[in-house]
Amino acid sequence: MDLYDLLMKRRSVRNFKDKPIPEDIIEKLIDAANNAPSGGNLQPVSIIIVQKAESRIKLAEINEDQPWVKKAPLSMIFCIDFHRIKKWASLFNTEFKGENALAHFLIAYADLMCAAQNVATLAESCGLGSVYIGTIQSSLDEAREYFKIPQYVLPMMALSIGYPKSIPAGIPKLKRNVITHREKYAELNNDEIRKAFEDKYGDFDENANRYLEKAYIEVVEADKLHDKNWVEQAKKEMKKLEIKNNAQFLFKVRYPSEAMIKLNETIINSIKNAGFNFFN
Ligand SMILES: Cc1cc2nc3c(=O)[nH]c(=O)nc-3n(C[C@H](O)[C@H](O)[C@H](O)COP(=O)(O)O)c2cc1C
Numbered sequence: 001m002d003l004y005d006l007l008m009k010r011r012s013v014r015n016f017k018d019k020p021i022p023e024d025i026i027e028k029l030i031d032a033a034n035n036a037p038s039g040g041n042l043q044p045v046s047i048i049i050v051q052k053a054e055s056r057i058k059l060a061e062i063n064e065d066q067p068w069v070k071k072a073p074l075s076m077i078f079c080i081d082f083h084r085i086k087k088w089a090s091l092f093n094t095e096f097k098g099e100n101a102l103a104h105f106l107i108a109y110a111d112l113m114c115a116a117q118n119v120a121t122l123a124e125s126c127g128l129g130s131v132y133i134g135t136i137q138s139s140l141d142e143a144r145e146y147f148k149i150p151q152y153v154l155p156m157m158a159l160s161i162g163y164p165k166s167i168p169a170g171i172p173k174l175k176r177n178v179i180t181h182r183e184k185y186a187e188l189n190n191d192e193i194r195k196a197f198e199d200k201y202g203d204f205d206e207n208a209n210r211y212l213e214k215a216y217i218e219v220v221e222a223d224k225l226h227d228k229n230w231v232e233q234a235k236k237e238m239k240k241l242e243i244k245n246n247a248q249f250l251f252k253v254r255y256p257s258e259a260m261i262k263l264n265e266t267i268i269n270s271i272k273n274a275g276f277n278f279f280n
Contacts, residue, residue: 010124011129011170011171012129012130012168013129013164013166014067014068014168014218014221014225015164015165015221015225016129016163016165017165019073021073021074025126025128028122029122029161030049030119032119032122033045033076033116033119036111036117037111040107042107042108044080044081044111045081045111045112045115046078046084046153047076047078048077048155055146056072059158063133063135063136066218068221069160073161073163075158076116077136077143077155078112078113078155079112079149079155079156080105080112080153081153082099082153083152085098099275100276105276105278109156113157119159119161120159127163129162130162132159133159134157137267138266138267140267140273144273149274152274154274154276168217171217172200172202173200174197175200178199197247201214204246208231211249215249216234216249218230219231219234234253241253
């Protein structure tokens with residue numbers, strides 16, 4: 001399969017077989033991460049390999065009990081690692097103060113995602129499936145404590161990987177022309193914006209089951225794993241909040257604006273707890 005087809009076929013996988021991943025494949029995945037582009041080639045990235053049952057359970061627990069985190073035979077935790085660079089600099093009579101520089105942080109986070117996406121793509125080509133676990137960003141203190149992560153290291157993203165038991169059929173995406181701006185940014189008018197998201201999500205479906213199947217694949221996947229009755233919970237919430245369209249569903253049920261803003265304090269404190277301070 002050529003790379004375009006592989007990328008067009010890729011879906012986040014949340015339903016994994018109970019089958020271990022051979023060590024030689026894991027090593028190749030790590031090589032792919034290590035060979036990713038990196039700003040200034042500083043490589044401020046470390047990867048924690050999580051395979052043992054106890055660690056998988058803990059990783060799931062600190063990620064809102066997402067069932068696929070526990071089920072996946074392998075998770076990789078991608079960390080921004082300034083600890084190693086700081087030590088190296090100090091051994092050679094100089095200083096690296098990336099923890100105080102927003103520019104270093106942003107580039108390191110971009111490096112980290114380049115590394116992680118190399119893993120996701122190689123995994124796909126090896127017949128594996130993967131899903132990012134971004135919720136770790138709201139549990140940085142817990143993750144750092146359990147995985148014994150030192151100062152100046154932040155576990156910013158996890159990727160759960162395994163052989164797929166099932167792959168979601170499809171997920172709506174915006175059309176190519178909506179995300180493309182040739183030479184200059186071309187603002188969409190209200191009708192164009194309405195149409196862009198209508199094309200993506202379709203009409204809001206009063207049938208909550210059908211709607212969730214299409215627009216919120218995670219709850220349906222979770223139900224398949226019999227961990228929680230997430231569909232019923234989501235349906236109840238939709239009714240209570242009188243959800244009438246796709247945007248309301250996303251920003252009232254899934255990512256309520258106030259709750260997202262409330263997370264700022266937790267995340268900022270955790271980043272500071274790890275010795276980073278570029279907030280002033
Ligand atoms: C930064 C990032 C964080 C994500 N975090 C989660 C997560 O915590 N749990 C989860 O089930 N999926 C997570 N995902 C997967 C998205 O839900 C998924 O990519 C999206 O629904 C589109 O589906 P697709 O990957 O099949 O195209 C994350 C994806 C990204 C890129």
